[in-house]
Amino acid sequence: MDRKHKRCTASMMDPRVSVISGRLKGVKRVIAVSGGKGGVGKSLVASVLALILSDRQHQVGLFDADFTSPSTHVILGASKIQPLEDNGLVPCVAHGLRYMSIVAFSHDEALPLRGTDVSNVLIELFAITRWGELDFLIIDMPPGISDAALDIMRLVRRLEFIIVSTPSLLTFETVRKLVRLLADMKAPVLGVVENMKMRESTFLARQVAAMGVPYLGEIPYDPKVEDALGNVKLLRETVFARKLSEIASKLESCP
Amino acid sequence: MYMHEWALAEAVVSAVSQIAQREGLKFVSQVKIMVGELQQVELDIFEFALTQLKSGILEKAKFVLETVPARLLCRVCGKEWSFARNSLARDASEAVHFIPEAVHAYVRCPKCGSPDYEVVTGRGVWIESIKGVQHP
Numbered sequence A: 001m002d003r004k005h006k007r008c009t010a011s012m013m014d015p016r017v018s019v020i021s022g023r024l025k026g027v028k029r030v031i032a033v034s035g036g037k038g039g040v041g042k043s044l045v046a047s048v049l050a051l052i053l054s055d056r057q058h059q060v061g062l063f064d065a066d067f068t069s070p071s072t073h074v075i076l077g078a079s080k081i082q083p084l085e086d087n088g089l090v091p092c093v094a095h096g097l098r099y100m101s102i103v104a105f106s107h108d109e110a111l112p113l114r115g116t117d118v119s120n121v122l123i124e125l126f127a128i129t130r131w132g133e134l135d136f137l138i139i140d141m142p143p144g145i146s147d148a149a150l151d152i153m154r155l156v157r158r159l160e161f162i163i164v165s166t167p168s169l170l171t172f173e174t175v176r177k178l179v180r181l182l183a184d185m186k187a188p189v190l191g192v193v194e195n196m197k198m199r200e201s202t203f204l205a206r207q208v209a210a211m212g213v214p215y216l217g218e219i220p221y222d223p224k225v226e227d228a229l230g231n232v233k234l235l236r237e238t239v240f241a242r243k244l245s246e247i248a249s250k251l252e253s254c255p
Numbered sequence B: 001m002y003m004h005e006w007a008l009a010e011a012v013v014s015a016v017s018q019i020a021q022r023e024g025l026k027f028v029s030q031v032k033i034m035v036g037e038l039q040q041v042e043l044d045i046f047e048f049a050l051t052q053l054k055s056g057i058l059e060k061a062k063f064v065l066e067t068v069p070a071r072l073l074c075r076v077c078g079k080e081w082s083f084a085r086n087s088l089a090r091d092a093s094e095a096v097h098f099i100p101e102a103v104h105a106y107v108r109c110p111k112c113g114s115p116d117y118e119v120v121t122g123r124g125v126w127i128e129s130i131k132g133v134q135h136p
């Protein structure tokens, strides 16, 4: 081989990563619904927020990025979620939302994945999913600062975060760390939602304000939610949805 | 309607162009691509898509595709085995085609039944090497 010729070993280069930002080109805002702890209501907030924004005539996508315990399809009662193969994958439409979940591929089976597998799935899905033109892509994030969450932050540079917390000191402890980490990573935080409130307390609101992060509002523990799961009509009528609706207005008016 | 292979080809073309520019190539003469068996990529369609999508710095590039057998290794008992494409039902096979990791939902270690195994080789599409001519 003469000097003009060059052979580069490209084995470090994952071809899929290079197309991800292009795939999200038509998406105006990507909102990651995250939380410091499990079970605080991330999936419920992500799903109902997506419905509310869609009811207000926005084009909305919902991506369930929790591969270990996907739950938005249960919340929405979405049964036929097969994407369409067309130059990649076109998400199915569920109750007006462009919807993507790992359940389309794992069906009813458990999908035990290691960290590198999860990274691979995330890269593959971001690389082949054609979201098209969207006002909002809502991502139901995997827990806290797991490998998977870090991967999404790396792959999608324009995430805006909503952090869901309960009123508990224990939840706030992890939220505090998450907020610091996001600040270090220069990721914008839209604010904290206080979910499952059971009694009057200003603890979380004060703590959040002290960190210089917007307190977006509170949602009470709503006993009607359980029976509304899987039925979007009933979900829309819950106190949960009404309170989240006020929070959604604040998000709409952000940049 | 184009198959999913077109999206993979788009990714390869975009990545190769980026690498070639970074490495200061004037044009790319050959790209070697490894295609893992697990993903069951339709080679004809994939190759056709690559030749249709190439342009600019890749105009003259020749794509060499090589299939890599899928080998699975159990983390629990150490058993190593090959993935047999026709062992899956149609739905499962299609899922693995889009998301190779979905294999963990459908295939168990043939010796101990564990879903905790590693895909050692042959997962998906990979760029192995790029040959080209540098700017003088």
Ligand SMILES: Nc1ncnc2c1ncn2[C@@H]1O[C@H](COP(=O)(O)OP(=O)(O)OP(=O)(O)O)[C@@H](O)[C@H]1O
Pocket (backbone or CB within 6 Å): A035, A037, A038, A039, A040, A041, A042, A043, A044, A045, A066, A069, A071, A143, A195, A196, A197, A219, A220, A221, A222, A223, A225, A226, A229, A240
């Ligand atoms: N405000 C509320 N009132 C009543 N029930 C609620 C409320 N918020 C959430 N829930 C319920 O609490 C449970 C946990 O909510 P959800 O699954 O959304 O949490 P999560 O943070 O996504 O959990 P995970 O960390 O497992 O993904 C669900 O059964 C949900 O219906």
Ligand SMILES: [Mg+2]
Pocket (backbone or CB within 6 Å): A042, A043, A044, A066, A069, A071, A140
């Ligand atoms: Mg959840």
Ligand SMILES: [Zn+2]
Pocket (backbone or CB within 6 Å): B074, B075, B076, B077, B078, B079, B109, B110, B111, B112, B113, B114
């Ligand atoms: Zn085994």
